[in-house]
Amino acid sequence: MKVKVVTRILEANDRIAVENRKLFNNAGVYVINLMSAPGAGKTSIIEVTVKNIIKNLRIGVVEGDIAGTDDAQRVEGLGIPVVQINTGGACHLDANMINEAITDLPLKDLDLLIIENVGNLVCPAEFKVGEDMKVMILSITEGDDKPLKYPLMFQESSALILNKIDLLPYTDADIEKIKRNSLSLNPSLKIFEVSCKTGEGISEWTGWLQSLVK
């Protein structure tokens, strides 16, 4: 017998994401879901962000990795609360993993929570975790063809951080093409050109982030 069952496949995840969002709102913490391919500079962006705005905001971090605690140790060195999630193979964080992880964080004492997703340009875009905003990083060395190859993440993100711009002279990447194609996919995308190495552009990014968190 055929029965009509009309439901979103990720309905369960989305429901937990809504729960997380309520917890975050009640605690008064602003949450960003930071996504990129492996090696684009997620942890480096967290480090420079924390160093730039630590005096004004209380920041916590959730580190998502398939295995290991290297990133959590780097962030712990900054003297802020951090929880490591090891997905054990899963290529993305989902709402339930975040729901469990945040019980180990002093949410009420935080202004900003940064969730570093698993390095992957595809899957994390599909799973809401209860964030206020998704932010993606693309490093210049990944090439200027990425927006049209991985459109979903560019469409889902509110901001795009173009990292490693100090390496522009050494690559064939056309930064204008990246910006043009990204904006075609998502006209409201906010784009920042930065280098964690030289510090260029970081204050524009942190200034903007800070204006949202208040």
Add this chain to the structure above:
Amino acid sequence: MHEVSIALSLLDIAKGYCEKEGYKGVESIGVKIGKASGVMSEALLFAFDAVKIGTIAEKAHLIIDEIPVSGFCNTCNKNFTVDEPYVVCCPECGDSSFQLETGRELDIYEMEVLE
């Protein structure tokens, strides 16, 4: 890779529905997968066959209805469909004033159940 998570969510929904309504098993699950949803149909079929073993949907097959990416152009005043998993401009006039209409689906629309 996240097709395994999608397949597990499908099984959870099927299991929950059968328990609630008192059905004995699932013979098929019909899903709509938009071409811009980020899910690959082949990978989802493979993942579903792997994770369904030992569940209420062990004998079920997955029927995937792939939905193309389509939109409505405000300049041409008509609908369009594209082959790519994204739209950057209207394929007719090249204008970027458009609304996406389909392509992001990730839905179950029906199940065949055993009473």
